[in-house]
Amino acid sequence: MGETMKRRIIGFLGLALSASLIASACGSDSSSRGRNAVSTDTFASTDTLAIPGTDSGTPTTGGTIHILSQLEQVTHLDPQRNYTGSDLAFAGSTMQRTLVSYAFAPGSDGSQLVADLATDIGTPTEGGKVWSFTLRDGATYEDGSAVTCADIAYGTSRVFATDIIVDGPTYAISYLDIPQDADGNSKYPGPYTAKADQQALFDKAVACSEDGKTITFTLSRVVADFNYTVTLLAFSPVPKAKDTGEKYDMTPVSSGPYKIESYEPGKSLVLVRNENWSKASDPIRNAYADSFVYEFALDPAVIDERLIADAGDDQYAVGDGGLQPENLQTVFTDDRFKDRRQDDYDPYVSFTAFNVKTVSCVEVRRAVYLGLDREALRTAGGGPYTGDFADGYIKPALADDYAPSKLPEGLNTDGTPNVEAAKASLEEAKTKCPDVYAKATVEGLKFFHPDTPIWQKLVSIWIESLKAAGIVIKPTAVEPSKYYPTVQNEETDYDISRGTWGPDWPNASTMIPELFLTTGGFNLTRNGDDPAYKQFETDTKAALDELDRKAQGKKWQALNQFLVDQLWSIPGTFTKAQDLWGSKVGNAYRWSSTGSFLFGELYVKQ
Amino acid sequence: MSAKVDTPLFYSPLSYLRIALTTFIARRLLFALVLLAAVSLFTYLLFALLPTDPAALTCGKNCKPELIEANRVRLGYDKPIYEQYVQFVKGIFAGRTYGTGDVAFTCPAPSLGYSFNQHECVSTLIGKTFPVTAFLSLGAFILWMLLGVGTGTLAALHRGKWQDRLTSVVTSIGVSLPTFYVGLLVLFSVVIWLQWLPFPHYASPTDNLHDFLTAMILPWITLAVLSAASYTRITRNGVLEAMNEDFVRFGVAKGLKNRTVIRKYVLRAALIPIVTIAGLDFAALLGGAIVTESVFSLPGMGRLAIRSVTDSDLPVLVGTTLVAAVFIVMANTIVDIIYGILDPRVRLK
Numbered sequence: 001m002g003e004t005m006k007r008r009i010i011g012f013l014g015l016a017l018s019a020s021l022i023a024s025a026c027g028s029d030s031s032s033r034g035r036n037a038v039s040t041d042t043f044a045s046t047d048t049l050a051i052p053g054t055d056s057g058t059p060t061t062g063g064t065i066h067i068l069s070q071l072e073q074v075t076h077l078d079p080q081r082n083y084t085g086s087d088l089a090f091a092g093s094t095m096q097r098t099l100v101s102y103a104f105a106p107g108s109d110g111s112q113l114v115a116d117l118a119t120d121i122g123t124p125t126e127g128g129k130v131w132s133f134t135l136r137d138g139a140t141y142e143d144g145s146a147v148t149c150a151d152i153a154y155g156t157s158r159v160f161a162t163d164i165i166v167d168g169p170t171y172a173i174s175y176l177d178i179p180q181d182a183d184g185n186s187k188y189p190g191p192y193t194a195k196a197d198q199q200a201l202f203d204k205a206v207a208c209s210e211d212g213k214t215i216t217f218t219l220s221r222v223v224a225d226f227n228y229t230v231t232l233l234a235f236s237p238v239p240k241a242k243d244t245g246e247k248y249d250m251t252p253v254s255s256g257p258y259k260i261e262s263y264e265p266g267k268s269l270v271l272v273r274n275e276n277w278s279k280a281s282d283p284i285r286n287a288y289a290d291s292f293v294y295e296f297a298l299d300p301a302v303i304d305e306r307l308i309a310d311a312g313d314d315q316y317a318v319g320d321g322g323l324q325p326e327n328l329q330t331v332f333t334d335d336r337f338k339d340r341r342q343d344d345y346d347p348y349v350s351f352t353a354f355n356v357k358t359v360s361c362v363e364v365r366r367a368v369y370l371g372l373d374r375e376a377l378r379t380a381g382g383g384p385y386t387g388d389f390a391d392g393y394i395k396p397a398l399a400d401d402y403a404p405s406k407l408p409e410g411l412n413t414d415g416t417p418n419v420e421a422a423k424a425s426l427e428e429a430k431t432k433c434p435d436v437y438a439k440a441t442v443e444g445l446k447f448f449h450p451d452t453p454i455w456q457k458l459v460s461i462w463i464e465s466l467k468a469a470g471i472v473i474k475p476t477a478v479e480p481s482k483y484y485p486t487v488q489n490e491e492t493d494y495d496i497s498r499g500t501w502g503p504d505w506p507n508a509s510t511m512i513p514e515l516f517l518t519t520g521g522f523n524l525t526r527n528g529d530d531p532a533y534k535q536f537e538t539d540t541k542a543a544l545d546e547l548d549r550k551a552q553g554k555k556w557q558a559l560n561q562f563l564v565d566q567l568w569s570i571p572g573t574f575t576k577a578q579d580l581w582g583s584k585v586g587n588a589y590r591w592s593s594t595g596s597f598l599f600g601e602l603y604v605k606q
Numbered sequence: 607m608s609a610k611v612d613t614p615l616f617y618s619p620l621s622y623l624r625i626a627l628t629t630f631i632a633r634r635l636l637f638a639l640v641l642l643a644a645v646s647l648f649t650y651l652l653f654a655l656l657p658t659d660p661a662a663l664t665c666g667k668n669c670k671p672e673l674i675e676a677n678r679v680r681l682g683y684d685k686p687i688y689e690q691y692v693q694f695v696k697g698i699f700a701g702r703t704y705g706t707g708d709v710a711f712t713c714p715a716p717s718l719g720y721s722f723n724q725h726e727c728v729s730t731l732i733g734k735t736f737p738v739t740a741f742l743s744l745g746a747f748i749l750w751m752l753l754g755v756g757t758g759t760l761a762a763l764h765r766g767k768w769q770d771r772l773t774s775v776v777t778s779i780g781v782s783l784p785t786f787y788v789g790l791l792v793l794f795s796v797v798i799w800l801q802w803l804p805f806p807h808y809a810s811p812t813d814n815l816h817d818f819l820t821a822m823i824l825p826w827i828t829l830a831v832l833s834a835a836s837y838t839r840i841t842r843n844g845v846l847e848a849m850n851e852d853f854v855r856f857g858v859a860k861g862l863k864n865r866t867v868i869r870k871y872v873l874r875a876a877l878i879p880i881v882t883i884a885g886l887d888f889a890a891l892l893g894g895a896i897v898t899e900s901v902f903s904l905p906g907m908g909r910l911a912i913r914s915v916t917d918s919d920l921p922v923l924v925g926t927t928l929v930a931a932v933f934i935v936m937a938n939t940i941v942d943i944i945y946g947i948l949d950p951r952v953r954l955k
């Protein structure tokens with residue numbers, strides 16, 4: 001038993017006065033309890049591949065990877081309902097294949113498109129309004145039946161059944177060329193209730209060639225990165241005969257290298273090898289481990305402690321929710337953990353949105369940015385581990401689209417407030433936009449925030465730091481579950497709100513338009529009447545229509561700078577997350593396309 | 607001509623007992639039904655008053671108002687609360703069907719509803735989780751009763767001596783420690799640091815007795831040690847009080863052995879208040895040992911209940927509340943009956 005462990009035990013026991021638990025503790029043989037020894041039979045031999053990544057070792061097959069989770073179950077295993085990074089990475093790398101995926105590689109390589117069920121990454125015609133994908137031969141489900149074009153079309157059609165297939169991405173509804181009724185709802189209600197004429201509308205938009213080798217998506221407008229869209233599992237195949245609607249979440253059919261052996265929410269999900277999966281038909285999955293055991297409903301403190309102790313089966317374990325703040329200091333200052341920890345960006349960017357209708361003066365918005373004590377806010381939220389100060393809305397992980405931005409003059413890069421610069425900007429506002437100036441300095445800016453303990457702390461920093469610059473903040477706390485519906489409601493009368501957003505795929509096309517176009521899914525800025533909006537809209541549409549990925553990236557970079565200049569919103573942090581994993585887990589890198597472990601590629605170290 | 611029915615002028619004592627017992631049980635059952643109806647209605651009303659919006663909680667990333675409204679319809683929260691309640695009551699007797707077309711499914715009677723979060727009928731969820739809680743409660747209950755009554759009696763019989771003083775110190779610590787703290791302490795020490803036991807993975811005793819025992823032993827100890835502290839104090843006081851009663855003195859004066867006096871006179875009297883508390887404690891535990899189940903990752907009813915609260919999952923919330931209420935009512939009834947057995951003075955009053 002190590003000294004650290006001894007100290008930990010003695011401290012805890014002493015504190016608790018639990019004499020009954022004090023005993024001669026040494027001598028237990030942890031290794032003998034491990035139930036996860038690497039098998040040396042079926043897959044043992046020589047299946048070794050050198051892959052790039054954080055490991056210098058060579059992946060080996062066999063063994064069981066454990067995933068420790070505080071959740072009661074995987075949020076969604078139904079592919080059309082799966083919409084969280086961790087679940088997409090888990091299901092997508094183990095059980096569910098799509099037309100196109102991302103390279104199974106660490107770093108920015110993990111954002112590169114690769115063909116999966118298709119033979120290439122898609123062919124656009126009509127300037128990106130029609131997309132075709134040729135299907136690969138040999139892909140099968142767990143029962144050995146072939147994955148067909150009709151299954152992909154059927155899977156996609158399920159997205160339209162919005163009374164049953166909920167929580168998932170709805171790009172199929174937004175993009176496919178299917179007429180809408182007067183209320184803006186699709187005339188196709190999904191496969192469960194569609195009449196023949198309604199089904200025909202869908203079949204026209206998503207068509208299979210006669211030989212079943214090619215699937216074609218006809219869109220209502222140009223979508224230059226539609227091949228990124230189909231990486232979402234919402235476009236993955238579902239065999240109609242196996243569809244159980246609402247209950248498919250529990251029993252999805254596998255087309256990948258693993259299948260469900262048992263699934264008990266609140267307890268565990270066990271995946272074992274799918275004997276009908278063929279590596280020859282799957283160019284991207286390596287499927288090193290023999291099985292995966294997802295352990296649910298664990299206390300977060302217990303997960304951390306198990307990973308820190310690194311004993312028995314926990315040597316083969318990863319957590320799916322990141323480390324608890326109280327353990328960060330221990331893990332990141334102790335060299336024992338240096339080979340099995342990471343502190344890296346997750347996919348999200350936090351920001352503060354202005355209601356541009358009521359705070360229509362860029363000088364006032366700039367004064368808020370300059371005068372806000374961002375460092376104090378970050379410290380109260382957990383310090384540098386929570387993230388780096390953002391210089392825009394595109395994270396460096398989106399390598400094609402990111403370029404450093406030029407931030408407003410006078411902004412302190414360390415996040416501390418520049419009161420003088422803020423006051424100077426307000427002084428400009430006094431003459432340029434006296435109404436907004438009066439609102440900011442006398443009446444007060446209405447700041448809507450979630451009613452959570454952390455926000456009770458943060459809002460006082462907002463009030464105090466901006467008071468020094470002469471800006472008055474009037475906070476309104478909103479019940480957390482109602483926060484986003486409230487600030488997304490056009491009727492809500494706020495001046496400032498908060499948000500966090502991550503791209504749905506590694507392209508700024510799901511960041512900038514979503515956050516700042518009036519038709520975007522998460523525009524909190526109400527910027528439609530701003531004089532600069534027309535230019536922004538034109539430039540954004542040009543970027544969206546650009547088929548050349550490099551040229552598109554340049555356009556996003558320019559738009560990102562445009563947004564930083566307009567300050568319809570203040571960039572917050574490029575958020576980060578920290579992980580620890582067992583000492584015998586290989587390939588434990590964060591997959592940049594989802595921001596979580598690439599679970600299916602984890603392997604047991606010999 | 608109908609047969610003449612003889613009406614006895616007098617009932618035998620046994621008949622009196624039978625009639626009284628039947629009336630007692632009938633009254634209890636009627637009371638239980640009314641109580642359960644009130645509990646379920648109250649839970650519905652309380653849920654309607656909560657500030658949390660369950661439709662918003664089940665909404666994904668693009669949580670626009672129209673999607674929230676669609677979710678509200680899907681979950682049935684768009685209807686007035688009384689209509690939701692009527693549907694719920696109807697489901698108990700007739701079952702309920704959800705969805706349409708080929709993918710429709712039914713939760714058969716007695717249906718307590720369907721959890722859209724867990725994709726399962728509530729009665730099925732309760733059926734899966736209740737045995738875990740029952741095993742946990744029963745094991746812990748036996749342990750704490752043995753420990754609590756045993757040490758309490760020992761302390762009383764050695765009043766003022768070191769055994770009594772030691773018991774007093776230990777019970778003071780026991781009653782002041784929170785369950786989550788002791789649970790984590792035990793788990794971290796025995797499982798994670800010392801590795802004397804593997805991490806608990808619950809299995810049914812019929813499937814895998816070894817896993818069952820290794821998963822249950824620490825939760826049993828945790829619950830038992832904490833509860834036993836209170837029971838030790840109650841037993842000690844009860845025994846000391848009983849030892850001063852006239853009937854105990856009479857027993858001693860009759861020349862009965864000490865052991866007989868303690869077993870037949872003292873403990874019998876001292877156990878009356880303990881039975882009341884134990885019955886209610888046990889019933890409450892059957893409704894779910896929330897903290898213990900959470901710390902030890904036991905898939906029991908307590909965790910099911912707490913999850914229904916955090917998810918705003920009304921059907922599960924009502925279902926678990928009702929089951930917990932059933933146990934409380936049952937326990938009250940059983941306690942009343944045992945009271946009568948232990949103390950002839952209160953029998954059939």
